[in-house]
Amino acid sequence: MSEHDAGRGVPALRAEHLGRRYGKVWGLRDCTLEVPAGTVAALVGPNGAGKTTLLEMIIGLLEPTEGQVSVFGETSHADTAETLARVGYVAQDHPLYRDFTIADTFHLGRSMNPRWDQGLAEARMDTLGIPLKKKVKSLSGGQQAQVSLTMALAKRAPLLVLDEPVSSLDPIARLEFMRDVMATAADSTLSFLISSHVVSELERFCDWLIVLAHGHVQLSGPVDDLLGAHRLLTVPRATPDAELPGTVIERTDSDRHSSVLVRADDAEAAVRGRAGWQADTVSFEPLVMGYLQRGSHQSNPVPAERPGPSTKAVTS
């Protein structure tokens, strides 16, 4: 467990006003966030939200247009050996050379990574029952994902970035892959950043949540704190946002009542004794969906009071 203790206190990930422009269009803008070491962070957002842009700047495949991103205090730069070695990366489609054997694949990994841990790589294959002489193309999708994860782990990088790691796998292979990731997280002080579309599955994997939409960070923080800071209000329909406690994130108006997701500390006090008013705790998926839908209908007024520096209103 002591491998990365030296890094304690320094965040695993820090982005400051990070942005990337493609021609005239910003793929990501003004992204400021910090993820502490030792967390498993989930990165959620619809297609085109800027997830891949953010991940590629973290791992050093893409240079920021403005701002910067650092991993354990070291600024990431595109196409430098230092940055590439500092982050383990498991890409969505697990790109491996299909005609290589596992042994060839590891040989390639060793030649490209100064801290390559051959013992770890071989021990993992042994545990998983995958012979080193097997060719990549003869492996199942789940096994290819395991080889990709092993390549990333054997780099001995303190941060692992997994981009939609299980989207191509069947349910059992997904479960086994994530079981492996969770056991690895328990055994180490590694930090993880996992991007996913499957919101319902994420709660059990992550303790930190980052929601991206429209190229901006909508939410970033410890999952339990975020859940505790939000309430789902039921109020009479005509109630204007200004009379509701806290910041309105998303509201659904029915004929007679409205359901409103708010970020508020005092929601219980605000509803007490008012007929037709109720405050309920919100669970993970509705919270995430509330933030994802927030930007989708622009008729939603942008709240004057913003919960924190990491939740920028949509400006583009």
Added chain:
Amino acid sequence: MFRFLLDGSSGVPPYLQLVHQVRQALLLGYLQEGDRLPTVKDVAADLVINPNTVVKAYRQLEHEGLAGGRPGQGTFITATATPVAPEAQESLRASLEAWLRAAAEAGMSDDAVTALIAAARHDMRKERV
């Protein structure tokens, strides 16, 4: 060895589900003082959940005085739950029935009663944490 379960659709945060299961097992007598809880890694792999969630649940149990960590050995149950005495249970039941009759007379439906209890319990739990 005690094994945890996780209900992904309950809406209850995973760490609280683990805490509740230990409390309940203590009350039912399935966990007793001196029992060792599974390691963080075993629970993480078994349930396929974030190990930090397990750490948080164990910390909460320690905070409540129900469990304690022994360095290098694991987390152990340190409390024995005293089952509710039959007389106390009888008296609580009687007062609850009286309350439920009053609620029905006031026109509260079963759902409204359940919602009110959940709200009151939620507020109490918040005061306790």
